Amino acid sequence: MDIPSLIKKKPYEKVLYVLRRHPFTFLGNLALFLVMLIAPLVLILISKGLYPTLLDNEVVYAAGILLGSIYYLTTYLIFFIHFVDYYLDLWIVTNDRIIDIEQLGLFSRTISELDLFRIQDVTSDIKGFFPTMFNYGDLTIKTASSNIHIVFRNIADPNNIREHLIKLSDEDRRFHYKQDNEENS
């Protein structure tokens, strides 16, 4: 499946931006994954020092190998699920609307849509040392209704995206205004 099929792209619509979270935000998960990979090796070293003949027993050895294998496979799976949780958060901007797809774990996904001409306010937010150094942050889009707002979380270069969104929203508003005038006349 590609992006146009996913968003059921209209004939006049063009996909302008496909935004994901900044890669730096996934580094924490990567570091935790590496620590979890190393942990059993440290445990084996310690147990060999304390109980040198523990693994000489065939039953203990076999059970230990199987347990270690289950631990590592579970670690890979958890890492993969965390990656999917990070990578499948998607914000698509077309010349007509914004689509917000948020993956929450493996079995939960939220999709929101917002027409560009309804946008009232766009706010970019870069907070912290690493976001400032690597230029990533949040972008909050609000409509006239206080219930509806979309947040682009930890996207790269939010200031640039904010300026473009305001331009796109103005253009779409003028297009709809012109269309309404033509229909009324």
Place this chain on the structure above:
Amino acid sequence: MTFPLYYFLILYLIFLVVFLVFYIMVIFHIHISASYTMVSFFMTFLVGILALLTMYSTWYLTRATNWRQDIQLMDTTNFHQTEPAKLENMAEPELEEF
């Protein structure tokens, strides 16, 4: 109470099936959310290769194991004893005369 060592192997194989199901589910999620990019392909490939390496290492390290041997979970012979234990080769206690 005893049971054969291959019971652990059966549990391990059940876990492998569960792992495979979740792995396929994650790939399915990547496909239906139009996120089939180089990054997701690399991650899928990396996790798959690591899993295969782990399974191969498990097989290699346990290839000489006798899976049919019994494991004794608990020695219950003492619990079934009805007669008091006889202390053999024990000298009679010497009684002191008061």
